[in-house]
Amino acid sequence: xxxVVTAQGRDLDSLVDPRFGRARCFLLFDTDTGQSTAHxxxxxxxxxxxxxxxxxxxxxxxxxxxxxxxxxxxxxxxxLQAGRVVIHPGATGTVRQALEELRSGRLQPAxxxxxxxxxxxxxxxxxx
Amino acid sequence: MKIAIASGKGGxxxxxxxxxxxxxxAADDRTVAYLDCDVEEPNGxxxxxxxxxxxxxxxxxxxxxDQGRCTYCGLCSQACRYGAIACVGQQTLIFxxxxxxxxxxxxxxxxxAIREVPKPIGHLRTGASGPVQFVEGVLNVGEAMSPPxxxxxxxxxxxxxxxxxxxxxxxxxxxxxxxxxCDLLLLVTEPTPxxxxxxxxxxxxxxxxxxxxxxxxxxxxVGDREVWDYCRRQRIAILAEIPDDRxxxxxxxxxxxxxxxxxxxxxxxxGLLETIQSxxxx
Numbered sequence: 001x002x003x004v005v006t007a008q009g010r011d012l013d014s015l016v017d018p019r020f021g022r023a024r025c026f027l028l029f030d031t032d033t034g035q036s037t038a039h040x041x042x043x044x045x046x047x048x049x050x051x052x053x054x055x056x057x058x059x060x061x062x063x064x065x066x067x068x069x070x071x072x073x074x075x076x077x078x079x080l081q082a083g084r085v086v087i088h089p090g091a092t093g094t095v096r097q098a099l100e101e102l103r104s105g106r107l108q109p110a111x112x113x114x115x116x117x118x119x120x121x122x123x124x125x126x127x128x
Numbered sequence: 129m130k131i132a133i134a135s136g137k138g139g140x141x142x143x144x145x146x147x148x149x150x151x152x153x154a155a156d157d158r159t160v161a162y163l164d165c166d167v168e169e170p171n172g173x174x175x176x177x178x179x180x181x182x183x184x185x186x187x188x189x190x191x192x193x194d195q196g197r198c199t200y201c202g203l204c205s206q207a208c209r210y211g212a213i214a215c216v217g218q219q220t221l222i223f224x225x226x227x228x229x230x231x232x233x234x235x236x237x238x239x240x241a242i243r244e245v246p247k248p249i250g251h252l253r254t255g256a257s258g259p260v261q262f263v264e265g266v267l268n269v270g271e272a273m274s275p276p277x278x279x280x281x282x283x284x285x286x287x288x289x290x291x292x293x294x295x296x297x298x299x300x301x302x303x304x305x306x307x308x309x310c311d312l313l314l315l316v317t318e319p320t321p322x323x324x325x326x327x328x329x330x331x332x333x334x335x336x337x338x339x340x341x342x343x344x345x346x347x348x349x350v351g352d353r354e355v356w357d358y359c360r361r362q363r364i365a366i367l368a369e370i371p372d373d374r375x376x377x378x379x380x381x382x383x384x385x386x387x388x389x390x391x392x393x394x395x396x397x398x399g400l401l402e403t404i405q406s407x408x409x410x
Contacts, residue, residue, distance in 0.1 A: 083216035
């Protein structure tokens with residue numbers, strides 16, 4: 001199974017980046033082969049808006065079946081769902097630790113986006 | 129002539145200058161229109177107190193995908209500068225709250241699968257304040273994209289000798305939309321570090337857009353002299369200076385125009401109008 005982990009660096013010992021859309025890097029990990037590749041997210045890091053949506057599109061294009069990250073907003077969540085990607089928010093520690101949490105079943109998929117406060121999401125988009 | 133009034137920093141006196149300029153020009157027997165382009169929080173009406181004669185909805189065209197014709201090629205998603213379209217698997221998702229209604233997606237779609245449908249985003253109000261013709265846009269609460277509403281305000285501008293566009297603060301899309309196509313841009317600033325910082329951003333914007341512009345220093349006797357030093361170094365014309373006066377704040381709090389209530393401000397605004405009309409080099 002192919003899994004994307006949002007990461008602050010380019011290897012398995014980097015910390016998980018809690019932000020999805022504006023994650024520093026996407027680490028694509030193949031649980032069958034143990035191989036990983038790093039995919040920069042520079043373009044979305046500086047995007048004025050829509051970073052989550054575009055990041056979700058990247059994850060779908062990488063053909064990942066699951067994504068491990070800290071927090072996924074409503075638009076990115078809808079996009080990942082449309083691409084049939086299983087979303088595991090709440091990942092912490094290093095990428096390696098997050099993958100282990102997934103393997104052991106401690107990191108559960110979310111049924112809905114982790115944004116409690118839709119109002120703050122709207123305010124965040126106001127100035128663009 | 130179309131004069132846009134912008135600032136970078138908020139609260140420097142755009143509406144004070146814009147309403148006063150409209151009022152002074154109208155008193156001078158010119159046909160004048162005041163357009164409130166700050167559709168997220170229009171406040172010119174508080175001072176001009178217009179009689180609203182017509183109110184109509186503002187719609188923005190929103191793309192809708194015909195999933196039967198869509199081949200999921202992703203060209204619309206690549207074309208969208210606002211990241212409002214995602215093409216994933218067998219679905220094309222459109223996030224209308226991010227859409228600027230530019231129409232690019234429907235232009236690039238090779239299958240003709242995107243059509244645009246109107247979505248109400250606010251109201252256009254037109255009327256008159258004495259001799260000043262008045263237009264304002266009011267964006268619905270919760271609506272994030274103001275440029276389509278600003279386009280509606282500018283589209284409703286009457287044909288007059290002098291059009292004053294009261295712009296939103298900042299230097300982002302709403303301001304660009306407001307100032308685009310103006311004959312002269314007035315950047316209202318205050319002589320403080322914050323005022324200067326945001327003035328520099330506004331100057332960069334004006335230069336990028338190749339607009340004729342000049343500076344109005346409001347509350348000119350507070351703060352420091354950095355704004356003057358900067359304008360001299362950059363060869364930017366300071367077209368007017370309005371002194372700090374408690375009477376202006378008092379008039380403002382009563383909803384009166386500065387030029388209407390404070391004679392020396394009216395004098396400065398008249399001077400500004402003359403400077404502009406004499407074709408000052410800016």
